[in-house]
Amino acid sequence: MPTLNQAALLAPCRVARVDAPEASPEWRTWLEEIGFLPGEQAMLMARAPGGDPLVVRVGGSTFALRCAEAACIEIEGS
Numbered sequence: 001m002p003t004l005n006q007a008a009l010l011a012p013c014r015v016a017r018v019d020a021p022e023a024s025p026e027w028r029t030w031l032e033e034i035g036f037l038p039g040e041q042a043m044l045m046a047r048a049p050g051g052d053p054l055v056v057r058v059g060g061s062t063f064a065l066r067c068a069e070a071a072c073i074e075i076e077g078s
Contacts, residue, residue, distance in 0.1 A: 004056060005070035007044040013075040015040045015058070020072050027072055035059050036073050044070075 007013055015036050020028035035058040036042070045062065046055040053064045 001074045001076075003071045004042060004044060004065075004073040004075050005054060005067045007042075007075060009044055009046070011043065011077075013042055013077045015042050015073055016076045017074040018072055019074065021068075027069060031069065031072060034063060035061055042073070042075060 001016060004013070004015075015038055017038060018028050018031050018036050020026070020031075040058050042056060042058045044054060045057055048054070052067045054067060054070050056063055056065050056070060
């Protein structure tokens with residue numbers, strides 16, 4: 001399944017699932033707390049020069065996430 005860091009710019013998608021690397025299991029809780037919950041609408045808004053960080057939107061909020069963090073968010077519809 002594609003992840004948010006792989007999404008096309010400005011293409012609406014939905015969060016399918018949030019997972020975290022074994023070395024950083026707290027990332028899942030943190031991402032869910034800021035709104036990355038299954039079914040929520042999300043979008044990759046911009047990439048910084050060099051590709052990291054990413055500007056992403058979930059619901060009505062906008063965040064900067066590192067590529068490794070956005071790779072934890074599986075998406076549908078992009």
